[in-house]
Amino acid sequence: MSFNLRTLFSSAFAVIIILLTALLIFVIGSQSTKSVEKSIGGSLAEEAYQMAEKLDHFMWSRSGEVEVLSKLNAFQEPYDKAEISGLLNQLKSSLPVFTWVGFLDPAGNVLSSTDNILLAQNISQRPVFQEGIKGLFIGDVHDAVLLSKLLPNPGGEDLQFVDVSVPIYSKQGQVTGVLAAHLSWEWSREVEKSILAPLKDRMTDVEVLVISQKDDTVLLGPDRLVGQKMTDEALRKARNGENSWIVEKQKGEDSYLTGYAYGDGYLNYPGLGWSVIIRQPAEIAFASVHQLERFIILSGMAAAVIFGILGWFLAGWIARPLNAISYTADLLSSGAADAEIPSSSLIKDVAVLSASLRNLVGNLTKTESKLNYMSDMALHDVLTGLPNRAALEEFLALAVSKAQQNRTTLSFLYLDLDGFKKVNDTYGHAAGDALLQQVAVRLLDCTREHEIVARLGGDEFVVILHTSAARPMYEAEIVAARIISKINLPVMIGGHSLHVGCSVGAAVWTPDGADTSETMRLADEALYISKRSGKNRITFEAAS
Structure with a gap:
């Protein structure tokens, strides 16, 4: 079976365009899906981590407040019930999340409580007493049927609580009671x-x-x-x-x-x-990936129809230049990077077709460039342009390998801005964003090209330094001091001179030590020591 040139020509163009469209869909769809999954998935994972940390931080704060309250002299024998009742109600008034707080004797009788709820009742059979008399107890979310009936509940929904209780000791070290609290789960x-x-x-x-x-x-x-x-x-x-x-x-x-x-x-x-x-x-x-795929399909089908019709009418005049174009197209499809679609000045229609093919190749190149751009954006923080958590992980993998080969160390600087919340509250989030961008520039000025400054979120940054095996803490401290000094300098934003400080926690990774995630954790802990010790300083984690 044989076909005339016009049929073959138009059919070939249609098939080529369809195949290119299919290839484009496969490449762009695959790469875009990975890029979107990494970008959105990474964002969701980061938010999940922050929420888990916020929940634990909240419970840590509340349990600490109950422990501190339990050590006051008011709870030592003999009891001053009026003073105890005042302390409990003051705690609830200051922190409404404490729905009920009670002071129990060693037998489980409620001696004092907020709003006198459950006063003089015995709750010795409840976990909040049984576990609390043994030591600090933090119970999981649960229903409290009796307490729900006694507390105001305009909405009528089931109330849930989290328990915190601690034993109270006399000056002689004897257990004299239990301080118990129910925290509303609504927080x-x-x-x-x-x-x-x-x-x-x-x-x-x-x-x-x-x-x-x-x-x-x-x-x-x-x-x-x-x-x-x-x-x-x-x-x-x-x-x-x-x-x-x-x-x-x-x-x-x-x-x-x-x-x-x-x-x-x-x-x-x-x-x-x-x-x-x-x-x-x-x-x-x-959704954006699927929309892009549909657009490519429609564009590809439209191109196939257009070029098929064009080939039908032009086949009689462009047989020879068409052979040259087909030959070059074959080279391009085989991966020849230096091949270029030839142009023809003898036949205007052939010149148009040649130009169209040139544009097609150009668009494919631009699309590939956009894919590379999207991949790069997935590794950088949108606001500051600094590497994000994903980029930090890639950097650490290479940095660890290099340090192991050279028997050197990596110093982790975990830093947080002091006073940043005040800037946001006073001048607005736009000023806060501009401040973060200036801080990013200053951090980059304090590091070398083969080191990394990454933004983890909010006003938290991590700097990874290549340091020697002999004096890593000394070298890291010099850089940290330079960072603190630079960040302390005023920043002019919107006509205002803004000032923030910088607390730094540091830890050193060695080839013989723990993995980098443990070093990061130690640096994070050291950061909180810096903040509690007066801020605007560097603290090395002792365990590092």
């Missing part, structure tokens, strides 16, 4: 709002779930899921201590792009093992 909604509010500006249909380690039930999340058990793959990974993201298929539901993190405590607070899952329907997360 977790405020944490949820603080996480969801910025996410809703960038994403839609995002869900936040907090899951109990005790029975795998959803403690916080959409109403349809609260109280239900979760057995998702993301939960299993979070329980293993991972902080990342996956695309998972729910039973009978759509797929989700899910970020997850595990609450493993804060400082000396061991945590209750809450797992945080933040997810978005995959159909929404990858």
